[in-house]
Amino acid sequence: MKVSVFGCELSGLVTAGSLAHTGNNVMAIPVGKVKVEDLIKGILPREEPGLDQLLANEFKEGRLTFESDWEKGIMHGDVLFLSMPSWLAERAEAVIELVGQKAQGDVLVVSQSTLPIGTADRFEAMLKLAFAQRGLVAKAVVVAMPEFISEGSAISDFSKPNRVVLGSGDKAATKVIKDLMRPFNNVTDQFKVMSTRAAEYTKYSVNALLATRISLVNELANNAEHFNIDMEEVRQGLGSDHRVGFNYLYPGCGFGGPSFAADVQLLVKTLQSKGYDADLLKTVLSNNEAQKEVLFRKAWRFFEQDLRGIKIAIWGLSFKPNTATVDNAPSIKTIEALVAQGAEVIAYDPKAAPAFKHYWGDRPQVTVVEEMYQALEGADALMVLTEWKSFWSPDYQKMLSLMERPVIFDGRNIYEHSVMREKGFRYFGIGRGEVI
Structure with missing residues (x-):
């Protein structure tokens, strides 16, 4: 599956690397101060055990790319992840605004960011309004899948979760996300859908x-x-x-x-x-x-x-x-x-x-x-x-x-x-x- 991850802080990089490791075609797009040139060189914003090697391997194998152009990220992904810390909330909203302006078809956004309660619903309403104003007949769904990773064990927390909380009222979107996360959910069903x-x-x-x-x-x-x-x-x-x-x-x-x-x-x-x-x-x-x-x-x-x-x-x-x-x-x-x-x-x-x-x-x-x-x-x-x-x-x-x-x-x-x-x-x- 083609996946775009907006945000290259700890959560975004762990998500991008882990999804690439399971065979997906992942594009990671920085939205803050992190630079693509640094990521390509292996210079990461946070030191996390195993993360540098994971990203280097997936980049070498061609399953992971880094891109500074937000629009290319929007066009690339079948699923768009928002993986930003709370202090980049305004950037998350800017990404949604650009998706509303540039998307050419159906959009599925996964919000991993810790943003104010009701943000997923608001982002979805923003996309639907933008599509309507453009006359674009397309489906826009924003689901919430908060991350529960901790520094020092982030890769393990993502790839071996004791639960995956998924906020979604759309059955088709839920099915897509469950399939995407299937490699990390293959022992018992860890999804808590709400x-x-x-x-x-x-x-x-x-x-x-x-x-x-x-x-x-x-x-x-x-x-x-x-x-x-x-x-x-x-x-x-x-x-x-x-x-x-x-x-x-x-x-x-x-x-x-x-x-x-x-x-x-x-x-x-x-x-x-x-x-x-x-x-x-x-x-x-x-x-x-x-x-x-x-x-x-x-x-x-x-x-x-x-x-x-x-x-x-x-x-x-x-x-x-x-x-x-x-x-x-x-x-x-x-x-x-x-x-x-x-x-x-x-x-x-x-x-x-x-x-x-x-x-x-x-x-x-x-x-x-x-x-x-x-x-x-x-x-x-x-x-x-x-x-x-x-x-x-x-x-x-x-x-x-x-x-x-x-x-x-x-x-x-x-x-x-x-x-x-x-x-x-x-x-x-x-x-x-x-x-x-």
């Missing part, structure tokens, strides 16, 4: 529920340590209840990323537009922003409210492991708070150093190093902000020899308090370790 608005709302609802779950666990953890309770024991008790489960049940220093919190915030605004205050979700977002500074507050108390001249090592800048993205990451807020109080920061991340350097610029008091132990030289404390696997089993003796003071603030609870104590460290986790 109205377009319900599909769009489902995407927002999933993010809202996960955000609420994370913030609640963090709140429970923050308070558990004041009762001399190890939150890991509580987590085991909670997760073993089949009604709760273990997913998204890990206390930490807050969630980040370019889309997660933004999607919840957009849902809040949507609900407010209908006269609903959305107090719970506003509290969730507020609590998460406060949680990003939880390690700063622990360090502030430990160093007796004076961080001037204190040297803090940071392990982890990306908002989650296996990604180079620092957008909205807890590291940003933590480092800004430390610097504002006069601390010196030495930071390391396996992949996100370039992105952080670009964000931080030439502002003083922060040095980014190329090796994890280098960050520890003369450090008064270590803060772990991202749970990269390379941080889980470090050389403890080497750490002790390098650090000025053996103090660890663990924002991801990757270490055991008893082990750290035996190794000679002062250890402060989230609902674990020493209380301060």
